Amino acid sequence: MFVLTEDPIDLAEIEQGVRRHENGGLVIFMGTVRSPSQGRPVQFIEYEAYRGMAEREMERIAEKVCEKWGVRHLAIVHRVGRVAVGEAAVVVAAASPHRRQAFEACQYAMDRVKEAVPIWKKEYFPEGPSWSSGNLSSPE
């Protein structure tokens, strides 16, 4: 499951997507909209994405995760559009027979989301919006 969504993220659906009888470990990471940011209160965030490429980059991350840890059940879901403070902006779930691979795969996948998936964050502060400075994309 590698999707962008304008709706609140459904955690149960993601969990079901990666749960299997053979997977004894399931790690879910949730990134939420934080306030304050850089010392200023955040009103909400707007995410913009390069649709199509963003999903493809998520699939590439999944291929890598399978190659490196043999983890075959990974889900990445990211919000686009307006997201309220405290809401989930991104969820990564990794399931595998044993916990260590699930932990490592989940962390790696989340790090790669921030490095390679073309998504941009605009934070809205009381004094106006500001694009996050971001990371230079680093393709594999």
Add this chain to the structure above:
Amino acid sequence: MQTSTIKIRVLLFATLREAVGKNELELEVPPSSTPTEVWNHLVAASPALKDFDNTVMVAVNQEYVQPWVELKPGDEVAFIPPISGG
């Protein structure tokens, strides 16, 4: 007869989209143009883009590429400012 230009589609996101005021452009460029050449053309038309010279990445047909690849007719060329998902 050899065509003298090729048509490409250019996509701009986030800060770049705002600097140009458009998220998509259709351009006719000489055959074998590179993303760098297309970028320089965009900067000439929208000088505010100059600030992004050192941080912009390029994707062609939804894959990251080096900025010196040769473009083909119908290519989708995306200029990608620093990303900030998550």
